Amino acid sequence: MGQTVTTPLSLTLDHWKEVAGRAHNLSVEVRRRRWVTFCSSEWPAFNVGWPRNGTFNIDIILQVKALVFQPGPNGHLDQVPYIIVWEDLAKNPPPWINCFIPSQGGPGPRPSLPPCHTPPIPRPSSPSTLCPLKFPESKPKEPPVLPGDQDSLLLLDSSPPPYAQPPTPRSEAPTSPSAPSAPSPDSTGAEGQPLASPPLASRLRFRRERGGESEDVWTSQAFPLRSVGGQMQYWPFSASDLYNWKTHNPSFSQDPQALTGLIESILLTHQPTWDDCQQLLQTLLTTEERQRVYLEARKNVPGADGRPTQLPNEIEDVFPLVRPTWDYDTVAGRERLRLYRQVLLAGLKGAGRRPTNLAKVRAIVQGKEETPAGFLERLIEGYRMYTPFDPLAEDRQPDVIMSFIGQSASDIRNKLQRLEGLQGYTLQDLVKEAEKVFNKRETLEEREERIRKEQEEREDKRDKRRNKELTRILATVVQGSGQSKSGQSRDLGDKRGPRVERDQCAYCKEKGHWVKDCPRKGQTQGPKKKPIPVLSLEDED
Known part of the structure; x- marks a missing residue:
């Protein structure tokens, strides 16, 4: 069964979810692909000792960080999140990279960064193909261990960020300063106990200077300042x-x-x-x-x-x-x-001021849901940006007032234009009047209710108008049908002619006989047809 070599880069890729979560906690975002590219290609090209498989050596990480944070075109801002996460992994190592963090013999753990005046003393470990360590030739006397919160301060120089490369550690052991006012907050007492330091003193950067042949003078360079306890x-x-x-x-x-x-x-x-x-x-x-x-x-x-x-x-x-x-x-x-x-x-x-452009100022109008105070603030910022004038000056107040009135919302503009004695109003008075109109506006629910009622009223009016038109149409149809029937009856009466009396003939108009017995009718109709003989079975008399 074969055996693969585990490297810092492969470890981070195997635990990528935890690495991404740590980056999220640091308010940055890292990508797996660029993580591999920077570790295997970019950072080895800096020539500071960064291996292609990555490292958790804090000294090398700080050197790469200094190059990444260089100002101007020499910096690499796109690599900032990645080197920050590498540094955090080295300073606060999770359990799965402990084998790559060198340890020092003794009851307590070795700080992540050695003091600047002593070289690091790695402890020999059992040989392993997974986590190889360098065996030292000799083991010098153990130096005093600094407090955990001050272990990395002596490596930083007095210049502000971005930081330069840490100084080379000295080979000789440190000596305690003789004067009581000279020791650094990071120094230890004669009995190995750390000296008392003021609160937050560990956030200061100290620099040690040679005051003479036998004494060291510690000076501090102040940086972003805040008063704590005087x-x-x-x-x-x-x-x-x-x-x-x-x-x-x-x-x-x-x-x-x-x-x-x-x-x-x-x-x-x-x-x-x-x-x-x-x-x-x-x-x-x-x-x-x-x-x-x-x-x-x-x-x-x-x-x-x-x-x-x-x-x-x-x-x-x-x-x-x-x-x-x-x-x-x-x-x-x-x-x-x-x-x-x-x-x-x-x-x-x-x-930040732009070239004078009053058209840009006139283009600033009040939004539908924008308050008058917010609109006035945008208008003043527009005057400051696009004009060389101070909008708060007394001689510029009339211009700002006219712009505020003319570029307000329609309902506010109508109200302000109808004010009596408008010349006596200040800008603050106009804002108060505009606030009254703005606060009287209906809410979204009230507006929806009003629109619904108006829609119902329009539908009712439309239905009434439609019913009225249908009624007119039906009345017209009914009236037309009645007139046609009466006309037909009148036509039939004309065809029947005048009425005749009971004993009057309807054909000759003479009295004494009816039309079937009218003698004149037979004369005009031609010869009378012979009756058709009918066979009768009865005897004739």
Whole structure:
């Protein structure tokens, strides 16, 4: 009986339903065919050590992920869901891939990623054709095990996503910092216990710098900020969030208002840094769109008097195009970041405006079931998009009012046009009047009931009109038949002639005999015929 070699790729294909379910939980979608193509053809071509049969080595997976998430044309956004699922399988392995996850001797399991200052120490396992492992030449002393939630932080550099390749592990064992303020949140105490760290501190990225010959200085680079317990914490953009934002939203050229609203909400909730703003713009906008946004933003940089300035030094200070050296741990640094996001949002709104086209504004009409407030909102957005004017300015209120009245629904338009003293009404007053008309409209059930009653009334009227016409036709027929009978009787009376008396002859009109005895009648009729003899059996007298 033959024996087949099991590989990471074949394992994932054998358990494809579970892989697809895990992708669904990560808010992404993967296809079996492209899964095989990327694993066996695309990722081996990156030259980072990815085998054609796949691997669950987290170091190689992170290197492939860094290349996939590269900004600009060098990135591979179509491969983002697949490398995310590979990474999740390696970090949270199901039972059926445990044989491909190297383990370390000792009572506790080895973390999925080794510390950056120690090399990985694989444990020798029994030889197997299914899950081959490399036998080390020597087994060094076991390093201290980091907490499970901080095992992968030291591999990440200080740059924002997409992340660069993890640094090469050091060969020497780590030493605890001497100063109490110097240790990293990921370091351990003298007795092997992890030092206390503030809540959510594991979400920060730390960088270790050499302060001198005998001491190490740990510094942190701030990223999307959030205050927790009085301390600023890092909340990074996840790869699935960036992928979903790009996939499930229209492009900036197609619908600038929708994408601007999305970016505005992200700026308010995540409070991203300068680096994260660039990553967000590179993901959601094209190169030409980013240039337009930068140009409009630099036009809206406020000066000392609050109005847009034209001084290059002030523009560069507020809205730099290269990475600034702002310290986000200080109030001044966070204020600079807040002003940068404000100017960036103004640039997005300015770049979203289209060329002036009043015909597009006049084409915005109220729908049948649209509320007056919703229609006014669309009308104002149309003014902002297709005109260079501010629709909320006092000098533009008459134009907006005329457009609101003329482009409303017919019943609302008729009501607003009949208002007395229309010149004294504000836009809010007109919206209230339009709401009254809109709320008095019949519901769908009432409309169906009214249509049914009107249909019944029309049918009743049609039946009555039809019955009336049939009655007229029958009356005409009956009257015509009576007239024909009376005419026939009159004709018969004329043919009978005048009546004669009892003893008067009807032939000669003389009295004293009847027509059968009239002597004149026999004379005019010619010779009298002889009677035909009849044989009689009786004797004649």
